[in-house]
Amino acid sequence: MTFDEAARLRVDPGAGRVYEHGWQSWSPTREYPVAGTSYRQRTEYVHTGHLRPEKPVPTDGFQAEGLLVATDADGAAHRFATGSATDIPSIRARLDGDRLVVTADGTVEHTVHADVDTALTSFGDAFAARAGVSVRPAPTVWCSWYHYFTDVTEADIDENLDAIGEHELPVDVIQIDDGWQKAVGDWLDLSDRFTSLSRIVKRINDSGRRAGVWVAPFLALATSDLVRDHPEWIIDGAAGHNWGTETRGVDPRRARTYLTDVFTMLREAGFDYFKLDFLYAGAIDSVEAYREGLAEIRRVVGPESYVLGCGAPILPSVGLVDAMRVGPDIAVTYEPGNGDPCHPSQRGAAANTIARAWQHGRFWANDPDCLIARPEVERREEWADTVERYGGLVSVSDRIAALDEWGMDTTRRLLSNPPGPGPLAHGRG
Incomplete structure (x- = not known):
């Protein structure tokens, strides 16, 4: 598994944020301080049954599955995401001084948005459109x-x-x-x-x-x-x-x-x-x-x-x-x-x-x-x-x-x- 550099963003280590999207329903999905490290599993059982078992997780920084958003020093939101429902790369981000180094083990599209919410909602709209989604009213x-x-x-x-x-x-x-x-x-x-x-x-x-x-x-x-x-x-x-x-x-x-x-x-x-x-x-x-x-x-x-x-x-x-x-x-x-x-x-x-x-x-x-x-x-x-x-x-x-x-x-x-x-x-x- 090889991770290639996708971007090196200038960030504010005190104010920058990273949105990390987890693999499955039970995988933690959160927005974290850019200088932090996201959740790490405690047991092999959790890795298999709650995360993405075939993908090891680095000891520091972040690892998202298919979608990661980070804010730069000017407050803009950089989105790194897949466009495929079958090819879901792991995306890593690690702080190096005032640079956030983003890498991925597959193809990701890098786009820039006004804020994190816009980055996520526009991704959702486009991904759903490609999949032909029509959301039905849910029963109680x-x-x-x-x-x-x-x-x-x-x-x-x-x-x-x-x-x-x-x-x-x-x-x-x-x-x-x-x-x-x-x-x-x-x-x-x-x-x-x-x-x-x-x-x-x-x-x-x-x-x-x-x-x-x-x-x-x-x-x-x-x-x-x-x-x-x-x-x-x-x-x-x-x-x-x-x-x-x-x-x-x-x-x-x-x-x-x-x-x-x-x-x-x-x-x-x-x-x-x-x-x-x-x-x-x-x-x-x-x-x-x-x-x-x-x-x-x-x-x-x-x-x-x-x-x-x-x-x-x-x-x-x-x-x-x-x-x-x-x-x-x-x-x-x-x-x-x-x-x-x-x-x-x-x-x-x-x-x-x-x-x-x-x-x-x-x-x-x-x-x-x-x-x-x-x-x-x-x-x-x-x-x-x-x-x-x-x-x-x-x-x-x-x-x-x-x-x-x-x-x-x-x-x-x-x-x-x-x-x-x-x-x-x-x-x-």
Whole structure:
């Protein structure tokens, strides 16, 4: 991997700024002082599952994936960016005296703009136009994850569906998250807590709502039937750890028939909202293969279905999903438990949501992650404000019965006033 010099900018070391765009949904994306150093991962697991595993990171300065903006000594914003959804170079910047040395391991276009916001929004407009993006209005969603996690049952879905109706909450989609399947990777079989997806879908549809489902199509547990029976489908470089065990990547090309079968089954069961998670694993060997796999899923579920990406390479996904998670998972705690901003926390989710607000209405509907508003959520007022100001897709993920008066009022307000499909007026805030 060779980095060639793209520019040597005269900067103000005390006032200059660098905007570093991360690889995927959970990768930190921030604006930093030019004299600083951006986030560095603490473990190999974080490098594989939250950053760009095939690209090492320098010890100092900055490394963006496909897009970096820096301000010079006169305040102008210099943008270094790719024009391709498949050829995404890493872009580095390092301060040398009063010069910022910018290098890249691929082709980048260097343009100059009045300010950072203009540099980002004009890039978004042009990139989206090349991809033929037409942003659709996002539905409002109730998601099972942040109360029930992997222990969700059919009875939990029924209870909250009834509560949403009783409180007349304006929810368009009831989305069943992780826990319905036998195992991550074994999507054609149900867990012992579910008996019939078709029954649940019918009940949701009978209430006047759409049915949604969570799938991690390019990931599998090492203990899954899929890994045992089809080792030829596995991506070696995507090994990681989650759900208390080892995980493996699933090659979008070699496992294409299986992926087609999975999404055909789900579509025939009546789902038309799909949350596709841990998508990064499908791009580790090949961005082209990732895009082919995602395009095949879109073909199978049909143009009327709504597709949300998560844990996904950002720029390679433009034009292939309707909405995108733009930050790490939310949590009831403000700070990440291990201090790592890639991991679940309000601090990490809010920072990325604000830094990527310019993508909403250009690439897709931004998903800041779910509103959680029950009493035990730390600084819940701040998270609700972030979702309301900078979010695009409004989803909620409390057990309805767990909401107090403030939580219910806030949940109702945000569901009742989702943003439109156009860009946000305030950019990055």
